[in-house]
Amino acid sequence: MEFGKMMSLLGSGFVLTSQVFVITLIGALPLGIVVALCRMSRFKPLAWLARLYISFLRGTPLMLQLMALMFGPYALFKMQVSADWKFWACYIGFILNYAAYFAEIYRSGIQSIPRGQYEAAEVLGYSRGQTFCKIVLPQVVKRIMPAMGNEVITLVKDTSLAFVLGIMEMFAQAKALAASQVSLMPYVLAALIYWACCLIIEFALGRIEKKMDYYHD
Amino acid sequence: MTQENNADAREILVELDHAKKSFGDTEVLKDLSLSVGRGEVLAIIGPSGGGKSTLLRCCTLLETLDAGTLRYGDIEVAHNDADGRAVYADKATLASARRRFGLVFQNFNLFPHYTVMKNLIDAPISVSKMPRAEAEERARRLLARMNLQDKEDMVPCELSGGQQQRVAIARALMQNPDVLFFDEPTSALDPELTKGVLRVIRDLAEEHMTMVIVTHEMKFARDVADHVIFMDGGVIVEEGTAEDVFDRPQHERTRSFLKGSE
Numbered sequence: 475m476e477f478g479k480m481m482s483l484l485g486s487g488f489v490l491t492s493q494v495f496v497i498t499l500i501g502a503l504p505l506g507i508v509v510a511l512c513r514m515s516r517f518k519p520l521a522w523l524a525r526l527y528i529s530f531l532r533g534t535p536l537m538l539q540l541m542a543l544m545f546g547p548y549a550l551f552k553m554q555v556s557a558d559w560k561f562w563a564c565y566i567g568f569i570l571n572y573a574a575y576f577a578e579i580y581r582s583g584i585q586s587i588p589r590g591q592y593e594a595a596e597v598l599g600y601s602r603g604q605t606f607c608k609i610v611l612p613q614v615v616k617r618i619m620p621a622m623g624n625e626v627i628t629l630v631k632d633t634s635l636a637f638v639l640g641i642m643e644m645f646a647q648a649k650a651l652a653a654s655q656v657s658l659m660p661y662v663l664a665a666l667i668y669w670a671c672c673l674i675i676e677f678a679l680g681r682i683e684k685k686m687d688y689y690h691d
Numbered sequence: 692m693t694q695e696n697n698a699d700a701r702e703i704l705v706e707l708d709h710a711k712k713s714f715g716d717t718e719v720l721k722d723l724s725l726s727v728g729r730g731e732v733l734a735i736i737g738p739s740g741g742g743k744s745t746l747l748r749c750c751t752l753l754e755t756l757d758a759g760t761l762r763y764g765d766i767e768v769a770h771n772d773a774d775g776r777a778v779y780a781d782k783a784t785l786a787s788a789r790r791r792f793g794l795v796f797q798n799f800n801l802f803p804h805y806t807v808m809k810n811l812i813d814a815p816i817s818v819s820k821m822p823r824a825e826a827e828e829r830a831r832r833l834l835a836r837m838n839l840q841d842k843e844d845m846v847p848c849e850l851s852g853g854q855q856q857r858v859a860i861a862r863a864l865m866q867n868p869d870v871l872f873f874d875e876p877t878s879a880l881d882p883e884l885t886k887g888v889l890r891v892i893r894d895l896a897e898e899h900m901t902m903v904i905v906t907h908e909m910k911f912a913r914d915v916a917d918h919v920i921f922m923d924g925g926v927i928v929e930e931g932t933a934e935d936v937f938d939r940p941q942h943e944r945t946r947s948f949l950k951g952s953e
C-alpha cells in the first residue's frame with residue numbers, strides 16, 4: 475500500500491481521535507468545576523457523593539468504565555442500543571472520567587486561594603457567585619494550568635482507548651493497517667502524529683501560561 | 692474637642708451594644724459596647740489576642756455576633772431575640788449596611804489579577820451599578836489623593852506594600868462609605884513604607900472622615916484619634932480621649948501595656 479493511502483486512513487482515524495479529545499474537554503472542564511464545588515459543599519451528603527464519584531472514577535480503569543457504558547444498558551436492562559451508541563458511551567465515559575480528575579485539580583486550586591480574597595470580596599458586596607466567577611476562578615485557572623496541562627496531554631493519548639468500543643480512531647486504524655500490511659510503519663506514523671499533537675498543545679499551553687504571567691501573588 | 696461641645700448633636704454612624712462573641716469555648720468579646728459619631732476617629736489599642744480584630748470583623752459582618760445589637764445609622768443589622776441571641780437582618784438589609792462601611796486589611800487583600808483601576812471600579816460597577824465613567828473618574832481622583840495617579844494600569848504585585856495599602860484604602864473609599872475600618876493597616880509594612888500610609892490616614896482624619904483604627908502605632912493613635920479604646924481579654928478596659936488614655940491612664944493594665952509598647 476502506498477504511503478498516501480495509509481495516511482488517509484490514519485487521517486480518518488485522526489478526525490475521530492480529535493472529536494473524542496475536543497468533546498471530552500468541552501464536557502469535562504465545566505463538569506469538573508461542578509464536581510469540585512459539590513465536593514467542597516457544606517451540605518455533607520452532597521460532598522460525600524462527590525467524593526465517592528471521584529474515588530470510583532479515578533480508582534477503576536477508564537477502559538473498564540467505557541466497556542460498562544457500552545454493554546451495561548443491555549446487560550443490566552436488556553436495552554437494545556442503536557449502532558452509534560458506542561460513540562455516546564465513549565463521550566460519556568471520557569467526560570465522566572476526566573471530570574473526576576479535573577475536579578481534584580480545581581479543588582486544590584480553589585483551596586489555595588487565601589481567605590482574605592473572599593473576605594475582601596464580601597466586604598465590597600460581591601455576591602457568592604460573583605466572588606467565585608470574578609475573583610476566585612481566574613486566579614484558580616492560573617494556578618492549576620501546569621496540572622491541567624498534564625491531564626490534557628494524557629487525554630491526547632487516552633483517546634486511543636476508544637478502540638475497545640470498536641471506534642476506528644487513529645490507534646484502531648494503525649492496528650488494522652499494521653495487521654493487513656504486516657508492517658510496523660502505521661504504528662510509527664501514529665506515534666509521530668500523537669507526539670506532534672502533544673507538541674502543539676504544549677506550545678499552546680505555554681502561550682496561555684505566559685499570557686497569565688502578567689501578575690503573580 | 693468639637694464633638695464634646697455639641698455632644699447632643701452627635702450623629703451616631705455605628706453602634707454596637709452588648710456584643711458577645713465566642714469561638715468554641717473561648718469567649719473573645721465579652722459584652723462590649725461602643726459607638727462612633729460622624730467625623731470621629733476611634734483608635735483601638737491593646738495586647739495581642741485581646742479581640743481587636745474580632746471586634747472589627749463583627750462590625751464589618753465578617754463574623755456574626757452571638758449576642759448583641761449592631762446598627763449602622765438607621766439600619767439595624769442585628770438585634771437580640773427574646774432569648775438574648777443575636778438575629779441578623781435579611782440579605783438586602785445587610786447589603787445596604789455593607790455600603791455604609793469600608794474595611795482596610797492588614798494584608799491589603801487586593802485582587803492580584805486586576806489592575807489598580809479595576810480593583811477600584813469593579814465592585815462599584817458590578818455590585819452598585821455605578822456608571823463606568825463615574826467610577827473611573829472617582830477612582831482617578833482617589834488615586835491622585837493617594838499619590839498614585841500614574842499607577843492605575845499596574846497590577847498589585849508591581850507596587851510596594853505601602854502603595855498597595857494606599858490602593859486598598861482608595862478601594863474602600865470608592866463607594867463613599869460613612870465609616871472606614873482599619874485592622875493594623877501598617878503592620879505588614881516596613882517602617883519606611885508605613886509613613887505614606889499613615890500620612891494618607893491623617894489626611895482623611897483632617898477631612899473629617901469617620902474612622903475606626905486598630906493599631907500598634909501608639910504615637911499615631913495619639914495624634915489622629917479623638918477617642919481611644921484600650922481593649923484586653925475581650926473587654927474595654929479603659930476608654931476616653933487620647934489624652935485621657937495615653938497621659939492619664941486609670942488602670943494598671945493600661946499603664947503596663949503603654950509602658951511595654953514605648
Ligand SMILES: Nc1ncnc2c1ncn2[C@@H]1O[C@H](COP(=O)(O)OP(=O)(O)OP(=O)(O)O)[C@@H](O)[C@H]1O
Nearest residue numbers: 714715717719737738739740741742743744745746
Ligand atoms: N476564627 C477563629 N477561630 C477560633 N479562635 C479565634 C478565631 N479568630 C480569633 N480567635 C481567637 O480569638 C482571640 C482574639 O483574637 P483577635 O484576632 O481578635 O485578637 P487581636 O486583638 O486582633 O490580636 P492581634 O493584636 O494579635 O491581632 C484569640 O485568642 C484568637 O485565638
Ligand SMILES: [Mg+2]
Nearest residue numbers: 743744745874
Ligand atoms: Mg488582630
